[in-house]
Amino acid sequence: MTTEERVPVLRVEHLTKLFPVKKTKLRERQKYVHAVEDVSFEVYEGETLGIVGESGSGKSTLARTILALTKPTGGKVFFQGQEITGFHCRNRKQLRSQLQMIFQDPYASLNPKMKVGPAIAEPMLAHGLAKNQEEAKKNVEELLRTIGLQPEVYDRYPHEFSGGQRQRIGIARALATQPQLLFCDESVSALDVSVQAQILNLFNTLKKQRDLTYIFIGHDLAVVRYISDRILVMYLGKVMEIVPYDQLMSPHSHPYTQALISAVPEPTTAPRKDRILLTGDVPSPVDPPKGCRFCQRCFKAQPVCFQQEPEMIQVGPDHYVRCHFAKEVAQP
Ligand SMILES: Nc1ncnc2c1ncn2[C@@H]1O[C@H](COP(=O)(O)OP(=O)(O)OP(=O)(O)O)[C@@H](O)[C@H]1O
Ligand SMILES: [Mg+2]
Known part of the structure; x- marks a missing residue:
């Protein structure tokens, strides 16, 4: 497929996020952390775009700014052709369900006092994807099976699971709203290598089953390239390269x-x-x-x-x- 024929799910134009640095002297010039600067790219339907860069290169800030979890300093974001910059639009709630993020530490995104099943059912009910508790429970059990967990885990608490299992629960929660675009921020880096491989394979299976588009963020190119169709390389807040997977070794x-x-x-x-x-x-x-x-x-x-x-x-x-x-x- 040529670039012209592909449908961009997400388009980012000149996105910038500067964080003001606290002044130490009264007359000091205001300085900024240039976390993300003038970043532009597109993500096409059904592809996985990997974002790679060393710690502090601005990967998470880029994702958070796209998802309106932090306000951009400049630039625009388009989802399915519509401008959604900062989610200042009427269908904000719908956008929240269509764009989901899986965080590095699934423990931090799961309420420790809430059982796993109800935690996954909550976003389903909130976005009207299940009519009642009973239907939500049925859907959650199906989702748990899809991600390789027994439906019996419904009534257990997050602390009763291993890191790999918790990551699967985090994935199930993100999938609960039937998103189109899934951001995975360092989603496997805290896991050991064999569990990483299992979760990466799960991402690949889900992608095929659910027509998902991924933005997969990581600092380890070996992991990111395994799952990505194209790779965006960041350095100090800027995009240095956008490269198709099979061109990574190119002398260019x-x-x-x-x-x-x-x-x-x-x-x-x-x-x-x-x-x-x-x-x-x-x-x-x-x-x-x-x-x-x-x-x-x-x-x-x-x-x-x-x-x-x-x-x-x-x-x-x-x-x-x-x-x-x-x-x-x-x-x-
Ligand atoms: N809320 C904030 N306030 C001030 N500076 C911030 C804030 N969030 C991030 N930064 C700074 O922005 C830069 C980019 O950080 P970011 O977390 O996006 O990097 P990253 O590429 O995700 O790194 P890592 O691989 O360690 O997760 C860093 O210099 C960081 O210190
Ligand atoms: Mg990060």
């Missing part, structure tokens, strides 16, 4: 992405010879570098990178890179 990729890829262990015991080591720390998001955000740590950096910020350019089909040395392809 951003040097930062290349470094992330080279850090992914290969299924061999021998250490990688071509590993690109990232030196230096991530600069402060309060004072991001003047030129390219990545210039101070880039193995390809030239004087221009410290002076001028590169534009995002197209380097292949569906493949965009923000680097002075990326080679633009001619548009058909």
